[in-house]
Amino acid sequence: MSDRAAYRGKGLGLVDDKGRVAIPNALRAALARNAPRADGKDGGSVILAPHPKFRCLIAYDPAYATEMDAVVERMESEALERTGERDYAVAARANATEEVPFDGSGRFIMPAFERRYARIEGAAFFHGDSRTINIWSPKVLLALEGFDPFLKEACEWACEERGIVL
Numbered sequence: 001m002s003d004r005a006a007y008r009g010k011g012l013g014l015v016d017d018k019g020r021v022a023i024p025n026a027l028r029a030a031l032a033r034n035a036p037r038a039d040g041k042d043g044g045s046v047i048l049a050p051h052p053k054f055r056c057l058i059a060y061d062p063a064y065a066t067e068m069d070a071v072v073e074r075m076e077s078e079a080l081e082r083t084g085e086r087d088y089a090v091a092a093r094a095n096a097t098e099e100v101p102f103d104g105s106g107r108f109i110m111p112a113f114e115r116r117y118a119r120i121e122g123a124a125f126f127h128g129d130s131r132t133i134n135i136w137s138p139k140v141l142l143a144l145e146g147f148d149p150f151l152k153e154a155c156e157w158a159c160e161e162r163g164i165v166l
Helices: 027-036 062-083 088-094 112-116 138-143 151-159
Strands: 010-014 020-021 044-050 057-060 099-104 105-110 123-128 133-136
Touching: 010 027, 010 151, 027 044, 027 123, 044 062, 044 088, 044 112, 057 062, 057 105, 057 112, 062 088, 099 105, 123 138, 123 151, 133 138, 138 151
Parallel strands: none
Antiparallel strands: 010 123, 020 105, 044 057, 044 099, 057 133, 123 133
16 A cells, blocks of 8 residues: 555545535545546545445445455455355455545545445444545444444544534
């Protein structure tokens, strides 16, 4: 990741009925750097996919897709070593992606099925994990047993700051 901007930061985005949401500033700059438009204008595209473990989404720039392929290959190899069989669900899930454009303000339309799958209604909590951006329904994140207490409290605080009652 030496020539890439790391996805660091967190924030809350309000989601309207059509799925429009803005990527928080802390993450938007890295995404814009990693996914510039060919014509030099502001904006670019972002890939949305289901998280491999949790009921949330991950987002990343198109250039990172080849690195995601390597991760999927490693996960499949580990499954093959462990069980003697290829885990077809790993690749199927990893490739169930949607590439969507975002504008110079970081706004994009989150597709309806992805919102439904992640249970995102009205607000989405974003946080970077260096390589990708995780996008959560605040309710799902806060209900998750054993998940990082710092991120859960950051989500709760962000909701309180925006007047969102959970």
